[in-house]
Amino acid sequence: MIVCENPKHSIKLLNKLGIKKKLISLHDYNEKLVIQRLSNHMANKKIILISDAGSPLISDPGFKLVRYYIEKGVKVTSVPGPSSIIPAGQLSGIPINQFYFAGFFPKSKKQMDEFLNEIKIINKTCIFFVSTHKIKECLDLLEFEFQDRLISLSKELTKLNEKVFVGSVNEIKEKITNQELNLKGEFVITVEGKTRNKMISTNLEDHNEEIYKLLKKFSLTDVVEIVHKLTGITKNKVYKWVLSLKKS
Secondary structure: OEEEOOHHHHHHHHHHHOOOOOEEEOOHHHHHHHHHHHOOOOOOOOOEEOOOOOOOOOOOOOHHHHHHHHHOOOOOOOOOOOOOHHHHHHOOOOOOOOEEEEEEOOOOHHHHHHHHHHHOOOOOEEEEEEOOOOHHHHHHHHHHHOOOOOEEEEEOOOOOOOEEEEEOHHHHHHHHHOOOOOOOOOEEEEEOOOOOOOOOOOOHHHHHHHHHHHHOOOOHHHHHHHHHHHHOOOHHHHHHHHHHHHHO
């Protein structure tokens, strides 16, 4: 049997290879049911787990299934396959002797704030996925939080239309403005780690340019929150400063 995400997707590959096996769909919401179903097929059986794209378990379901078989003493092995994480890091020009994989860029504003607060204090290179409908919002937030860091934006890795852009967030956003970068598809972002001796200025005047940019895209409340978290300056002081800039 072959366990996969989407049988309609996987059958195209299997037909191409002339493989005819029973397909079982696996998702986060039905993993326990699939495990119960497969528990009857443990003796002298081979069960294969494949992904729609990339490598199984990398931001995809399946770890509970693997753990179940490990706990039952069933042999589990892995055949190395494609994963966009490694080539994205290799092509970024950013050191990846140590790196932190952060999964997918989240959907809600609160989760985004928590996500960025987590990765901005990490000294290692950070790599994460961004979906097509979140890439603009992600870059807007990175523009303020990581303006002084080198980043890489990759898409369609190892495919015909592979694109890799390396530079500051501003430079990459210019590529979008100049239509050098199509925003369709899944993206991988690689961010340079925090430099230990790099200090963020606590003088609000030093951040005027960035604050003006943020005010064009976010509410006054959101801008105050972003500046407060980045600089550590009290919200009251930040609010008065941002409000004065907004009025001007």
